[in-house]
Amino acid sequence: MGALSQTRVPVIAIDGPSASGKGTVAARVAQALGFHYLDSGALYRLTTLAAIAAAIALEDEPGLAEVARTMQIRFGADGVRLAGRDVTEALRTEEVSAATSRVAAWPAVCAALLERQRGFRQLPGLVADGRDMGSIVFPDADVKVFLSASLETRAERRYKQLMEKGMYAKMADVVEELRRRDARDASRPVAPLKHYPDAFFLDTSGLSVEQAVAQVLDWWRERASRRGRETDRGGKSP
């Protein structure tokens, strides 16, 4: 019997900086395997939007944590809803991105979101993307990937995304904002963004989305078949 036949729910954790392509890759990997998908950044972004709606200051740590614990959210095929309102587009603005990395720096906010994130771990499996999926939220993940790309590549991707959405931006501002966000995410006291040693490192600068997805799926299959062999051996010689 292989690992997949046990009731333990497998997890693939994909962490990395903003605009590294981790969201796209994680969603495609989830689709290929028929797994659930957790965009943990969306939970932090929802906390920011909910706090703004409730006029809670971004410096009010207990107030923000309370919002993170109690906000009513729903992820569906038709988008993301906050208290019944469609916020799919509102979540992705540069203002919300910048405010969110400040909100996410509060330890009480991370703690409040921990159980909510773990709740997404359901059969047949989960692909989770974020900053601390493999280190804090799912430390026992089956496959951990740290996905990155050069600052220039990430800025170009973000710039293209913004233009496609009709949001005008200057390239120099996009680079500067990414640099600021990287610095904040890497220096926060709880779960700073870093490449932890048990994660595979994948630089996507020269890779297409398909190539990055194929690499993660290869690591997953290797891992699943190794687990299967270990379990089989264990069964024969207890």
Ligand code: C5P
């Ligand atoms: O991934 P995304 O850009 O949507 O994340 C938005 C912000 O949320 C990040 O800049 C980071 O500050 C925070 N975040 C986090 N931990 C995660 C996911 C996101 O602190 N697991």
